[in-house]
Amino acid sequence: MKPLKASFTALLCLFLLMPLPPSFAQFPPPPATATIAFDFRQFAPYAPDFVSPWTTLGYEIGSFHTNYAGFERVLRDYAARSERLRVFERGRTEEHRTLYTLVISAPKNLARLEAIKADAARLADPRQLSDEAAEPLIQNLPIIVWLAYSIHGNESAAFEAMLEVLYTLVASQHPTITELLDQTVVVINPCQNPDGHERFVTWYNAVGMGRPEPFAIEHREPWSIYGRLNHYLFDLNRDLVIASQIESQSAMQAFLEWHPQVCADHHGQTVNYFFPPAALPINPNLDRGQSDKWLEIFGRGNAAAFDRHGWQYYVRDVFDLFYPGYWDSWSSLNGATGMTYETDGGGWKGLNWRRDDESILTLRDGIARHFTASLATLQTAATHRVERLRDYRAFFVRSIAEGRQGPLQCVVFPPEGDAGRRQRLVEALLHQGVEIQMAKAPFTLKAVHDYFGGVQPTREFPAGTLMVTFDQPRGRMARALLEPDTRQDQAFIERQLEKARRNTKRGPNAPKEETEFYDITAWSLPLALDVPAYWAGSRPTVQTTPVTSVVPPMPQPPPPAKTAYVFGYTSDAEAKLALRLLQEGYRLATAVRPLRAGERTYPRGSFILRTERNPETLHTRLPLLASECGVEVQSINSAYTDTGITGVGSEGVYTLRPPRIAVIAQEGVSQTSYGALWFMLSRDIGLEFTPITVETFLDLRLSEFNVLILPDGSPGAYRRAFGKEGIERLKLWCREGGTLICFGGAAAFAAHKDVDLTSARLVGEEGEKDEKDSQSPMPSDKPGAASDEAAGAPETGSTPARYREPGRKKTTARESQKTVEPTADAATSPDAGLGKEPLPLPGAIFRAVVNREHFLTFSHEQAELPVLLTQRFFRPSKTGTNVLTIENPKPLSGFVWEGNTERFVRQTAPVIEEQIGSGHVVLFADDPHYRGIWHAQRRLFLNGLIFGPTITFSTGLR
Ligand SMILES: [Zn+2]
Structure with missing residues (x-):
């Protein structure tokens, strides 16, 4: 099928039969197949026995979306005949698609591939290689470059560009390419998210006509497609902190096996092309000098290639390197120059996209730019091979040295608390290549800190205590994941505080300045998993054994019981x-x-x-x-x-009554919140549930389900979906014994004055104010920034802020408000907010007091639990039980707004239970399964399923 040509002809016929509409003259130009002149065959000649992917597939580059089977056909053909290509399979996705690692280099390098791998591994562990031995090794070693594509499966230009890069590297006989491959081992992760990619391309190929109008349906992925995410609707470019997904685990393993010095992760779409240098903040565990130096070198390499074509691009601006769960920051913390590349064409912009200046952008344009950036990256790497390899080793030398300095030199995990959670943490660290030791005897540490801010002069730990010391090659990565709080760049913080201060002077409807937080500012794994842990500024002196695998406890089976x-x-x-x-x-x-x-x-x-x-x-x-x-x-x-x-x-x-669980899954619900719940219930617990829509729920007999879960989502979308009558029916269902569990935006829906499923109210939303469709600060994770945008009113042209890549856009005080550029100072409006409401947090961790009289807290013996809060604080319920409350407003980890957050978060309740008849409404202020990283509220949630359908007033316990 040639969708472009066919669609345009059909459209033309239609128009010939119809009277001309008055606006005919303004009707957009016909779909274009190419708008920029670009020669994909610039590296001719090509070996005649290799045909281009497009010959095999039967369409022109950028005129159709390639599916996974098409890619595999091309790959098999090349693998069978190429002397430059090795293909490694590394497992399967949830939907049984094979995950590949492709290694491309000159035949002479492939002949000694194992030796190259071993040498690179020695560079990454200076304990195994002296300075004298390192230099000759570096002189002879090719540089290893990791090129990854389409982690967000709907960023389609990356996938098509990969095919073109593959063909060029395998078939081109141009001296530029052959010389490059002499110097370089190219490791390609061709498609990081095959399941998401396939959902998107199958849908787009079916409905796409190549219409350029931004409001055409082909630019609006339905809720259940959203190819950005993998099978379980995880954003894989956030998952590297915990690596719960098979795609992350297998790619990380390959990365740690190949030891690349450069990593370029190809995304889309931004308004113009983006490549590093990155924006602030940078994770403080990175070697700032080295990062800056190499991002500058690679950035200038790309810039030169783009400038040759006169192309638009930008650097810095919005893409930072702070949260360690992105491939750019994660690979940087592993010694590589980690970079995010964002192309402009393709993806939700489809085959053609009309910009707001009426110019047309095509998928082919997006491919051309990614192709150019990939090749430029390889050339820069080859040019700077020796120096980059030398700095790669220096990264690990310094990582070990730094581990022996400073206030945080080790973290220890005594055998306390939930053994399963501790095991999960160990597993996560082993996936990161972090070395863990187990104490063979009791030992004592001085000046020991817990993760709740407590300090003890000395503390004894028993044999069997696990420990991570940071004087190891992966010490920086380990510290980035385990430190209780990650230090922010001071200048960056000052700038955000200034913006907030100016915003408080502006009137309620005046445009506000955007703050620049991209993502959560707190993820410390001992807090997220609620694993008892302690840290110290010294390292234990005790005999240890390395921990290399996770052995689940094997309890004795019970003998047959009488009673x-x-x-x-x-x-x-x-x-x-x-x-x-x-x-x-x-x-x-x-x-x-x-x-x-x-x-x-x-x-x-x-x-x-x-x-x-x-x-x-x-x-x-x-x-x-x-x-x-x-x-x-x-x-x-x-x-x-x-x-x-x-x-x-x-x-x-x-x-106990067995839970019969329904989960709302539809437009307006955050796909990632739904996905994290799905993964937890299906994979961690093995529990069945039925995803349904609100409409279906309202049509069913009340007794069909006794638990209903509303994932995080847009409060307004929930209100519209239920409607007035639906809300009454929901209350009736609760009174009859139903347990309603609401996360984040769904909790805000339940607490809205017109819904009134609880007497709790959102702070700052009482009275006349109404939480419309405001979204969370982390758009891709929350009510589907993308899905809400997709469902919203069409706009005639693109506006940059609205169409930034959804996952990595900046936090805004109110997403619905327009933004302004910073000014020297703002004039104070008489109606200015002046800090009358809480500012949304980019994710910070607080300590919450546990109400141990309630069934939701069964199994919890501790007085406090860590809790992750973002933008919603709930005033305590007057009629129900405040299961968790914040009494100490100082965060355990992450950024808070000085003078604002502490005032508003105090005495709020992150978890609330409201008894309605013989049923319950349970509110979680934030998603309790956030990104699959957050476990600390897991059993509060599970208790809702286990006990909710049974325990009521009549059981004598609330
Ligand atoms: Zn992306």
Whole structure:
């Protein structure tokens, strides 16, 4: 199919039959196939036995979107015959697409590929290589360049450009290319997100006509397509902090195996092309001098290539290097020059896009620029090979030296708390290549800090304590993930505070200045996972063994029980076992008071399976499930209790109703919030749920589901979807015993005065003010910046701020407001806000006080939990239970607005439960599964599923 030609002909015929509309003269020009002159064959001659991808695929470059099978066809053809190409398979995506690593170099380099890999690994570990031995090695080693494409599957120009780069490197016999390959090993991650790519191209190829109008449907991906994200709707360019997704895990493993010195990650779309130098802030764990030097060199290399064509581009501006979960910052923290490249054409701009000056931008243009940047990067790398390799080694030399200095030299994890969470953290660090040691004997550390700000002069740790010291090659990466707080660039912070100060003087409807935070400012893994951890300015002196793998605990299976099986409740594993048993139809009960059974005492919320009420299969199924979940289960052979009031046969033991869970999934819901929930329930717990729309929910019998989850999303979209009658029906469903769980924007919906599912209200939103469709500061993660934009009113032309890449746009005080450029000072408006409402946070971590009388806090023995807050603070409920409250407004980690945040966050409630009839409304101020990184509120959420459908006033416990 040739969509461009066909569509235009069809359109033309249509117009010939119709009377001319008055605006005919302004009708946009016909779709173009090319608007910039660009010769993709500039590196001729090409080896005649290799045909271009476009010959194989049967269409011209940029005239159609290539699907994954098409790429694989081209790849197989090249792999079979090329002496320059090696193809490695490294696993499959959730949708069974193969993930590849392509290695391209001169045949003489490929012949000694293993030796090259080994030498690069020695450069990255100076403990294995002396300074004298390093220099001859560097002189002989090719530079290793990592080129990655289409991590956001809907940024389609990157994928097409990859095919063109592949062909050029495999087939060109031009001396520029052959000389380049003598000096370089090119490692290509051809498609970082095949599942998202495929969703997008299948959809676009089906509906796209090449219409350039920004309001044409082909520029508006439906909610369920959104190819930016992977199968589980994770943004893979945020995932590297925890690496929960298979695509991240396998790519990181390959990266750590190949040791690249340069990493270029090809995205789209910005208004004009972007390449580094990057914007502030830069992660302080990076070597600033080296980063600046090399970003400048590569930036100038690209600039020279672009200037030859007279192309537009920009540097710095918005793309920073602070959050370590991006490929540019992550690869930089691993010693490479990590760069994000953003092209302008393709993706949601489709085959053709009309800019606001009426000029046309094409997919082909976007491909041409990415192709040019890829090749320029390789040439810059080859030119600076020796110096770049030398600096690569220096990065690791300094990383080890820095690890022996400063106030933070080690983090230790004693065997306390949830063993599963600790295991998850160890797994995450091992994926990063971080070295972990286990103490063989008890040891003492001086001046020990916990992650809640406490300091002890000395503290003893038992044998079995895990530790990470930073005097190791991956010390900088380890520190970036484990430090309690990441220092911000002071000049950058001052600039943001100035903007905020000027904004407070402006009237409520006056345009505001945008702040420049791109992303969350807090992610410290011990806090996110709520793993007990301590840090110190010295390193332990104790014998250790390296930890190289994660061995899940293997509890003894319980022998057949006469009366009951019992398991305590202190960890995620037990919540998982409880939910799996309920799902399989076993009658599981809980004790709402501490339980005494088999001469042991169990905490409140512990679980009981009474044999007389369960089928015979329990005796065989339970040991299997318990071992899968890693839970120790006791067999009880008598209901008699020696002491205490609650035994397995007591009145205070309630049989739990299995949760039948529905989750709202539709326009207006944040895909990433839905996705993180989906991944957690399906993959971590193994629990079934049904995704539905609001409309469907309102049509169903009230008893169809007893748990309804509203992921983070636009509060206004939720209100519109439910409508007045729907909200009444929702309340009726709650009164009849339904448990409604709302995250972020959905919680704001529930707390809206016209919805009134809780007496809690948003701070700053009471009274006349109304939270319209304001979005979170992290747009791609939250109510789908993209989906809300897609659903919004069409605009006649593009406006840069609106069409920046959704995932990495700056935080704005109010997304809906227009922005202004900074001025020296603003005149004070008589109606100025003057800090009357809280400013949204770019993600900071606070300590919350745990209300331990509530069923949502079953399994929690600690008095405080870390909680991530962004833009919504809830005043406590007057009628319900404030399950978590903020009493200390000082953040544990991350940026807050001085003079604003502390004032508004104090005495707010990040988790609230409201009893309605015999049901519940549970509010989480923010997504409790944020990016799959955040685990600290996981069991509060799971308790809603386990206990919500059963526990009410009548059980004597709220
Ligand atoms: Zn992107």
